[in-house]
Amino acid sequence: MAVQRISESVYVGICLKIGTQQQVTYRRDIQDIAEMLKNNEILNKQNTVMLSGSRREGFRLSGSDMDHMHCLNNHRVIWDFSQCQFYNTQEHALILCDSSESPPGFTLLWLPLERTSHGVMSACVRMNGMLYISSSKYREVTCSLVFPGSSPHGPCGSGSFGSVEYDTAHCFISDFWPPSASSWIGRCHSWPPPHVVNDIIRNGCHFVAIGHKLGNHTDNEWRISFSQAEYKLVCLMNHTQFLIYGLLKLFLKEIINEGLRDEDKLLCSYHMKTAVFWAIQQNALPHWYPQNLMVGFWVCFKLLLKWVYEGVCPNFFIPENNMFLSNIYGEAQQTLFTRLYRLYENGLALLLHSPSISSYITNVLCNPRLTICTDEHTLISEVEVDEDIFGEIYENDAISKMDLHTCEIYLHRVEQLLGLPLTQYHIVMLQKLTATILQCTAFMLHSMYTNTGSNKQLFIVDKVACRFVKLSAKFGFVSDMLYIAMYYYKSFRYRDALSVIDITKVKLAQPYLMYESYVDRERYTEAVGGQSLSTKMRQTVAQDIQLYNDIFYINEIIPEQQSSKQNNEPSLYIPPLVLLYMLEFLCSRHVDTMRAQRALDDLQALVHHDQGQLVPVELRDISWEILGICQQITGNLHAALYSYQQSLRQYPLHKIQTATRQRIQDLHL
Structure with a gap:
């Protein structure tokens, strides 16, 4: 009974730290719609960009990186020559896997036709008379391609914007499931369900530019990445499973790796995720619900301890790929096992060393009759949820290229997306992105025709631009009205601009206005409590311009x-x-x-x-x-x-x- 009550208390604490199910859902939905708009095949013939890692999964832990995968669309990796039939070689440069001399989970990438882009060609090396894409050379070529000044970090280019660190990995795509991962399909009896398995297989895999440290061709090998498959599996977790994964991440950061130098941190978040995947698939716990959270954590911790003892951490998709092989062995393995076993001997009390969790355990121990409610709607108020939602929307409110043709394509894509079954979070994100596209279009139109167009052309363009910028204010935040005032100022309508400024000033002075984390919660709830996100955004929320x-x-x-x-x-x-x-x-x-x-x-x-x-x-x-x-x-x-x-x-x-x-x-x- 004590473990069950501690589980409930920690469940509440982890929800407050990591997010309720609703919060995790809208974080993913908002990112989904932003990516669906930006990764338009008409716009991005060369490149697809995807957020990956913990932020994509729905975590917002302090210190977590922004991980992006950049994939070349006009290159495809195949596993054998029979797969050539599915491609037009005029449109796609085909790359063939050669895994004959690589450890499980790694491969060489061979260019049989020796035809590719200049960037890829500059990363090629000759081996045995054939042309291969070198992972180390490709990292050098692409490291600072997205963000100048990035430094190498594993397969990525790494750096920071203010307090936010980023990793950008340049990848190749395969539309086919790796033969070396075929055993995973046969293992999926109960989890994941068949429709998810089929979806994962249909979407193939990626290749990231890093070789195995103990491989024969370390500098030239590529690692098979299942990032997109893993994301689908994380989304398939119920919220208790997701929180156990989050608890393991906190356990790693605040207890296992606390006080260690970076080079001494042998375990990483990916090992924690792998442990959760295996525990779920092997039915290590019959029921995953809040009252069982600590039992689920303990199951995963014991599995991790077993792996460290044996020196074998099997990759979830390719078990033959032992992810401990290159760094957890010998003395380092023994030291890590000793450290983990000491924690194991403490039982669940080991979590008392976690600043994020300890108070939720001591609350139960010190108050045996404490009533604990795990209903997420009582944990976080409507106002707190709205702050988080509008912060997510603002963070994802960006378009990549700045020209009229691009904006036209974006608007067409918006029209297509509106035909899909959308959640309320999809809709409000799409609204804000539409407002941004209209604003950009209006100012670009004005700049293009001011000095070059005839008076008649200028009149027509001005009318269209004016309509766009006014329309954008009906979709976006309260503060988006300032784009109208800017447009009027730019087109010398000073009195019209001042009229808009007067209206905006009144709206920004309302006691219920939400700006970043500043809001009078009581007034906000009185003004728009229970109303749609769209209404709240247009009437009560301001953001930076x-x-x-x-x-x-x-x-x-x-x-x-x-x-x-x-x-x-x-x-x-x-x-x-x-x-x-x-x-x-x-x-x-x-x-x-x-x-x-x-x-x-x-x-x-x-x-x-x-x-x-x-x-x-x-x-x-x-x-x-x-x-x-x-x-x-x-x-x-x-x-x-x-x-x-x-x-x-x-x-x-x-x-x-x-x-x-x-x-x-x-x-x-």
């Missing part, structure tokens, strides 16, 4: 966009009130100078005195910059100098320092 550096929105911040773009940053992010006061100042200069001064005073008070609530700390560089620009326009050069200097002292999120220094130079003080 994203200005793509490939599109010029207003002339006054073009130098900042250019500086940011030169430093490989795709966008500027501006707090909504900072942009509102800037636009109010710029427009009022032409129609009401007293109002312009009031707007500048409001902007100055906001930037000088805000404590991170309306001007997030990470956006202070651009906020001080905008204040300086407005002060310089009025002729207050000393105040502008101070603001620019303050901008240079902030965290350089946007990398606008080149523009800032140039502005300081132009002051001639």
Whole structure:
């Protein structure tokens, strides 16, 4: 009974730490729709990009990486020549697997026709007179392809944006299931069910650029990746199984690897996932539910302990691939086993060393009659859920290429997606992406025809662009109204812009407004509690304004966009009130100078005195910059100098320092 009550208490704690079933579901759904829009075969003939790893699975643990797989669409890996018949070799470069001299789970990639792209060709080596794609050379070629300045990390290019670390792996696709993994199909009697097995097999596998450390061709071998299959299996888990997987990840991070140097961390999250997969498939626990959570954890931990003792961790898809072979053996294996066995001897008390979990165990031990409710709807309030949902939407609200043809294709794709069975999370994500596409289209149209079109053309284009930007505000956040004000300012409609600014100012001042994590929960619930996500987004949610550096929105911040773009940053992010006061100042200069001064005073008070609530700390560089620009326009050069200097002292999120220094130079003080 004590174990059951501890299980229930830890279940609650893990839900709060990792997410309820609802939270995990909408994180996946929002990512799904973003990927379905962006990975359009018309747009991305060359490349498909997929989020993978723990974030794709639905985790949002601090310190977790953003893992992306980049796959060449015009290359396909086959297992034997009979599979050539399924391809037009004019469209696809075919690569043949040669696993004859590689350990299980690894292979050489042979180019039998020696025809491929320049990038792939530059990574090729000759062996026995034949051309093979070298994994080590391919890593060198692709490491900094997506993010310049990335450094090698396993098969990936690695780096960070602010506090977020990323890994990008460049892969090849096979539409066929590996023969070496055929035994997995025969093992799937009870889990996963046949329809999932068939779906996984139909989708084949990937190859990532890393060889086996003990293989004959370490620098040239490729690892077979089952990343997409694993994602489907994780999605198939019930929530208790998913939380056990999450608990094992925390156990690894906070207990097993705590205090160890990176080179001494022999176990990784992938081993934990593998243990859960095997435990589920082998029916190690007849029932996986909250009251059994600790038993499930213990089953997986014992399996892990057995593997370390034997020095064998069988890959879930290719058991012959012993994932401990290259690093967990000899003295290192003995040391790790001793460390784990000491934890095992402590029983479930070992989790008392976990900062994330310990309090939920001691609560039960100290309060034997404590009532525990595992109903997720009582664990996290509607407001907290909404904060998380809109944060996820904002994080995934981006389009890749900036031209009218691309935007047209995106809109056509939106139309196609609307015909699918969609969840409420799919719909609200699709709404926001549609708003973004319309905004980009409007500003690109205006820029294209302002200097080149006839008056009649300009009139028609302006009418269309105006309609798009107004329509976008009906789909997006409250703060998206500022795109209308920017468009009016750009097209010299100052009074119209000020009318929109007045309306937006009222909406942004509402006591129920949700901006990032700042919201009056009681007022928010009174205003929109129980209403649809779409309604909430349009009426009560504000987010930072994203200005793509490939599109010029207003002339006054073009130098900042250019500086940011030169430093490989795709966008500027501006707090909504900072942009509102800037636009109010710029427009009022032409129609009401007293109002312009009031707007500048409001902007100055906001930037000088805000404590991170309306001007997030990470956006202070651009906020001080905008204040300086407005002060310089009025002729207050000393105040502008101070603001620019303050901008240079902030965290350089946007990398606008080149523009800032140039502005300081132009002051001639």
